[in-house]
Amino acid sequence: MKVQLTQNLSVKEVSELKLVGFRVLCANNEYKNEIPKAAKSLDSRLIEIKHLLNKEIQFGAFFVDSKKEEEDGYWVCVEVEKFEDIPKDMVIITIPLQRYAAANFQGSNQQIFEAYEELHQWAEENGHKRLKNTWHIEIFQSWKDSNNLKVELLDTIK
DSSP, X not given: OOOOOEEEEEEEEEOOEEEEEEEEOOOGGGXXXXXXXXHHHHHHTGXXXXXXXXXXXXXXXXXXXXXXXXXXXXXXXXXXXXXXXXXXXXXXXXXXXXXXXEEEEEXXXXXXXXXXXXXXXXXXXXXXXXXXXXXXXXXXXXXXXXXXXXXXXXXXXX
C-alpha cells in the first residue's frame, strides 16, 4: 500500500507576496543540493532585510516548464512588507494574487516530487486546470534539515 505524502488538500487564494532573497540557477540534478545552501545563506542574513514579516518562514518560488531565461531557476526568499534597501546580491519578486491547489507535506526533499504528483492528481480529479506560465510557491515552516521539511505546496490553478 502506498503511503500518502500530502495532507489537507484544498484550493486557496493567496494575496500578493513581496519576496526578497536569492535566485538559484543550476543543473536540474543540483537543485536538491543548491536550494538548501541558499536557504541557509538567507537565514544567516535576515538582519540585512528591512520590513521582514516573519523570519521563521521561507518561500520557494518557481515557474514550471519555463521557456524564458529570466523565469528559469528557483527563488529562495522571505516575505517583506515593502521593498527598501535590498542587499545588492539579493533579488526581489512580486507574486500577484493567485489561486492554488494546496497541500501540506512533511518529509525529505527526495519525496517532494512524489508529493507534487499527489497534489496534481487531486487537482485534476477535482476539475482544476494547472497553470504553468506563472509563479508556483512553496512555504517552508521547516527547511534546515532536508530530510525533514515541513512545507505547504502551492500549485497555481485557473
